[in-house]
Amino acid sequence: MTRSFARFAVAVLSAATILTASGCNLSYYARAAYEEGRLLWNRRPISAELSNSDLTPQIRSRLETVLAVREFAADRLGMKVGGAYSTITEIDQRAVVYVVMAAPRDSLTPYEWWYPIVGSVPYRGYFNEADARAEAAHMEDAGYDTLVRPAAAFSSLGFFDDPLLSNLLKLDPVVLAGVIFHELFHRTFFLASDAMFDESAATWVGSRAAIDFFASREGANSESARAARAVYESDLTFARFLLGAEAKLLKLYGSGVDRDQMVKDREELFVQIKRDYAQLKPSLSGLERFDLDREPLNNAVLVNYLIYFHDLDNFAALERQSGGNTRATIERIIEIARANPSDPFYAIWQATRPGQTSSAP
Numbered sequence: 001m002t003r004s005f006a007r008f009a010v011a012v013l014s015a016a017t018i019l020t021a022s023g024c025n026l027s028y029y030a031r032a033a034y035e036e037g038r039l040l041w042n043r044r045p046i047s048a049e050l051s052n053s054d055l056t057p058q059i060r061s062r063l064e065t066v067l068a069v070r071e072f073a074a075d076r077l078g079m080k081v082g083g084a085y086s087t088i089t090e091i092d093q094r095a096v097v098y099v100v101m102a103a104p105r106d107s108l109t110p111y112e113w114w115y116p117i118v119g120s121v122p123y124r125g126y127f128n129e130a131d132a133r134a135e136a137a138h139m140e141d142a143g144y145d146t147l148v149r150p151a152a153a154f155s156s157l158g159f160f161d162d163p164l165l166s167n168l169l170k171l172d173p174v175v176l177a178g179v180i181f182h183e184l185f186h187r188t189f190f191l192a193s194d195a196m197f198d199e200s201a202a203t204w205v206g207s208r209a210a211i212d213f214f215a216s217r218e219g220a221n222s223e224s225a226r227a228a229r230a231v232y233e234s235d236l237t238f239a240r241f242l243l244g245a246e247a248k249l250l251k252l253y254g255s256g257v258d259r260d261q262m263v264k265d266r267e268e269l270f271v272q273i274k275r276d277y278a279q280l281k282p283s284l285s286g287l288e289r290f291d292l293d294r295e296p297l298n299n300a301v302l303v304n305y306l307i308y309f310h311d312l313d314n315f316a317a318l319e320r321q322s323g324g325n326t327r328a329t330i331e332r333i334i335e336i337a338r339a340n341p342s343d344p345f346y347a348i349w350q351a352t353r354p355g356q357t358s359s360a361p
Helices: 006-018 023-041 057-075 129-141 166-170 173-188 195-218 223-253 259-283 299-308 312-321 326-339 344-351
Strands: 087-089 097-104 113-115 119-121 124-126 144-151
Touching (some): 124 129, 144 299, 173 223, 173 326, 195 223, 195 299
Antiparallel strands (some): 097 124
């Protein structure tokens, strides 16, 4: 699956600069800063790439789509685009970084690492897969569930003009557009120490903006616009599925039963969740890269999905309040989150319920 590592990108560069970490952490930050600096150094203008007559029609179309998404995001959605994704960096692997996530075996509360500027983050990134798996093994030994996953895109949250990574050109155009919109939302706004809100809001914005983009570019009934709507609806459906799975596990984890028995009982729930998802999956669009029904399931795996797909229906309700205006909805999301940084999800829920009043101005 295509996932970003927005906060990690800023953290490694800032930490390597201010040199406040311990010796071990400083080595980690320095390596990561070097690798990301290399991505930035090797950027080439997409406009120059398009002048290459040897480009395949597919690659040319993808590059043109990225430039069109940039323009749409800035002009129609009011996003802070700057020079982001106007360049491309060639990479020779499917992932630019490998992300480690962890959670207790009796809880869906993620383990968090702390970084300068961005605060607490529920993942740690490595540019080397072996290093990521060594960190996961360490966390497993400490009693945590873990996940190691690839991340194929990144945002420096506006600190730098991020390049398009060449691996993204393999994506379906609708998915590609959604990824770029997702990353540009990170550039436009992020809430420190709340990765779940940042990523879930970006997920909603990415898939919803893609509908507007293709409807404007190719027509509301075009194949691409219909595909974008299917992806959006599938995101909402998947988020509801995760909400149900989360509720079942939280009921078990809050039951007070013996921890050993709890860990045993959860395996039955994991089997049920995988079976239920396998039945749902054929009806979903755009989620082909998700393997919830086939991958080993644990709390860290579920937390990973929950971070990106939490309460999407409430963002959709906010959009309906805005008369289907995506730009106005993005502005409202940011407004509410800024006014309610301690619990933006609840504030958005409150704002979308009749008779409720959000504390946002």
